[in-house]
Amino acid sequence: MQYINFNKFTLFFVMSLFSYILFIIISNLDRGLDTTDESYYILVAKYLENWYLSPMNEGYYTQFIYKLTNWNIKYVRGIGIFLLLLSSFMFSVNLLKFITTKFNLKTSNTEKYLFVITITMSSLIYYQHWLFTPSYNLLQIVSINFIISFLLIIINNYKNIESGFFKLEYILLSFFYCTSFLIKPITAVIMAIVSIFIYIYNYSRIDKKTVTMIIVLSILILYFQIIFINGSIFEYIDKVKISLDIINTIDSGYNLKENFFQFFIDFYYYIFKYKMISLSIPFLLFSFCIIFFLKTKINIKIIYFSLVSILFIVFYILIIKYNYESLWFIFIIFTINIYMIYGFIYYFEDSKYIKIKELFKTIPLVVILILLSFTFSFGTNNSMIPHMNMSFIFSIGGIMTLIYINDNKQVFIKINIFLSILISILTLNIIEKAYQNPYRLNTSVKYQTxxxxxxxxxxxxxxxxxxxxxxxxxxxxxxxxxxxxxxxxxxxxxxxxxxxxxxxxxxxxxxxxxxxxxxxxxxxxxxxxxxxxxxxxxxxxxxxxxxxxxxxxxxxxxxxxxxxxxxxxxxxxxxxxxxxxxxx
Structure with a gap:
């Protein structure tokens, strides 16, 4: 009973912070305007007919939002936030249903609410620079959310859907594939590969007819969108060729090959840059060696609780210290730590080999979710790992999935409440920091009056x-x-x-x-x-x-x-x- 009450307290705490963050954002939507990035987003939509040298067609979607709001930037930004939260909510709800069914989980409603709200709230970390105007980045993250959502809807409801051909789920999934392609082609291509992996991971729950219909619908929708935007396929191809030729003249990381290899170079660099974080892995190994020799379950429970508490506190302090520069990398190390904790917990439980085997079964899904951030950022002209912070929701989706599944398979300690509290405080800190030091603005948002x-x-x-x-x-x-x-x-x-x-x-x-x-x-x-x-x-x-x-x-x-x-x-x-x- 005490645990349930603490779970409810955590839910109340997280929802309170979520509400406060939304209040900060919504009450300041008419403040601040960047003369570079944000202005670029607006221009792309405002004079759409004048922009013909780009393979990225986000303006055709954002212009609709501007016209809908009569070019009022406050409402435009509000719609952007709504789309992000809606897509994130759908992503978290369908992910929850998927893992609950696949891993045969039985959890309380409080735990389910905590899972959904934590992931949805983490999407607001996208606004780490206080850039609320809808852009190609926002549309990409929304598209990825919807692609994964509708893919999981099809998997979760395959018995009801498999009898039909032109199902709404197929049409919507195909539409967002095409939207992603027209905004940033390389992201859509990688998302198609990700979808194949998800298909393999759930081969028994997606039939060939479903895959065929999604491919056919995607081709048809893409064809009609290209015709609508460009007039003909040939004009679109010519535009892409010219655009790539122009882009390749700028030496700023646009080269996809260099972008790919630079990611691994940066990852290696961060291992040494964040030594205190990287050293958490051998620290845990050493701690578990001590636990192994104690072999008394009373002491083990106390030590595990202490270790998890210390781990979360230390990681939070280090994230603050490093100024949120590389949240994605930090949470990769954090995820490895969580896997190690569960592995050693299962070692001291009954049916340990079965539980450890189940733990390994989560790895493909968690890796796919975490690497969605790579899908989002690949092709950027910035350093990829810091850029991946914008799509932090996928890292949180991965680690929440890991914790949600395994918290229901062991009895020592529930980690989900620690993570939900950490993410809610972290999101608040990032938004407050963005409020105080907005990207490319002269002053705090407070003085944008x-x-x-x-x-x-x-x-x-x-x-x-x-x-x-x-x-x-x-x-x-x-x-x-x-x-x-x-x-x-x-x-x-x-x-x-x-x-x-x-x-x-x-x-x-x-x-x-x-x-x-x-x-x-x-x-x-x-x-x-x-x-x-x-x-x-x-x-x-x-x-x-x-x-x-x-x-x-x-x-x-x-x-x-x-x-x-x-x-x-x-x-x-x-x-x-x-x-x-x-x-x-």
Whole structure:
């Protein structure tokens, strides 16, 4: 009875923190606007017809959200959070049903609620940078959640579904496969491989007809989406070829082969960087050797409880110390520790070999879940392991699955309550840290209080408001149709001026090959459009593109232009100049 009460207390504690985190987020959705990443996400949706040099088509989905909310950024962000939580909830519920059936588990409702809420809440770690505007990253994690959810729904209900052909579950699963492919093709390809492994893991519960129907529907839905977006298959293929050629000119980790091998190099590096975490494995081995020689169950229970408590406290302290940089790696080591704890627990129980065998049966499922983060991040131009923190929900899904299954097969100690408390506190700390130090904003969210008349009334800090107000004043006095951003990182200027971008919503600067990439993009733009475009430059900007590019494009800059204004963007600590074509 005491255990059940403590379980309920843990559930109340976790739900309270979850509610508080949501309150912090929802009450501040109209605060802050990043002039780089977030502005890029908005531009992709706003001027969709102008963006033709990318294999990533997230704008066709995000534009629908913007139109639905009349371009109010607060509601756009709210819908993004709703989609993330809904997909995460479905992921956790169907995962719970799957493991309960497969491993023949009998648990209380409280434990089930704790499982679902902990995993769902952990999805909010995606917002570790306080970037709430929907993006290709958000759509990818939502798509992966739904793919796994509907795949598990088909497995969980195979007897009811196997008699039909065009079942709703097949259609929805196929739709999200296609959505994932059109947003980030490499992720969809890896998800197809993951699905094959899940199929093998449950070969007796998915028939060939089901697989055939999903493949056929996926091909049909993908075909019609490509036709709708691009006009024809051939145009889509040509666009992808051009896009890959442009992407490959930028030396920033875009190469998939380098991305793959760099992951293992980074993993090896983190083993030595986080020595205190990595050494937890030999520490546990040493502790269990002591337990082995004691061989008295009373002492064993006390020692196990102490070890688990120490393990969770130490890991939490180390996560705080390392500033959440590599949560995914830390929890890999943590998962290995949990496996070791259960292995030694089973050694002292009856039917130990059967239970240890059951423990090993969980490994394929746990590995698949944890590696979904790899699927999400593969192909990023950032270091993969820190990027995988955004999809931390899958790591939590893996370790919660491991603990949920094994807590119901041993009697020494229930670990799920420790993990739920750890994850809820960790999520709160990460969101509070993001609130205090938002990505690429000048101040804490607390001081983003100055309202500007864009995107339904977003609130920013005083310095950014001054920057925006100057551009809004210029917009009122002039008719700006196109803006060519040569700063390499200020997509926001196009939003504030309500000017269409030229060639790409973000001409990425600061990398080896950036200038060559920008030239390839701009050389595909009609010369008349280039000549009529205003130009934003940052003469001493760290990511600024080479001004000589303009002369290579026959624009005669600055000879054929007149300077309209000089601005200072504090977030980039650079002075910018806005130039207007004399012909205008």
């Amino acid at each position: 100055e309202k500007v008349d864009i995107l339904g009334g977003v609130k920013v800090d005083k310095d950014l408001k001054n920057y925006i107000d100057k551009l809004l004043e210029i917009k009122i006095q002039n008719n700006i149709v196109y803006l060519l951003d040569m700063t390499g990182a200020t997509s926001g200027a196009n939003i504030f001026l309500e000017a269409k971008y030229v060639g790409a919503p973000w001409l990425l600067g600061g990398y080896k090959g950036s200038n060559e990439s920008a030239y390839k993009i701009l050389s595909n733009v009609p010369s008349e459009k280039l000549k009529n475009s205003w130009i934003l430059v940052a003469p001493k900007g760290r990511r600024s593109l080479d001004i000589n590019l303009l002369n290579k494009l026959n624009l005669s800059f600055p000879k054929n232009y007149v300077k309209i204004g000089t601005l200072f963007l504090k977030s980039r600590n650079e002075t910018q100049e806005l130039w207007k074509p004399i012909s205008n």
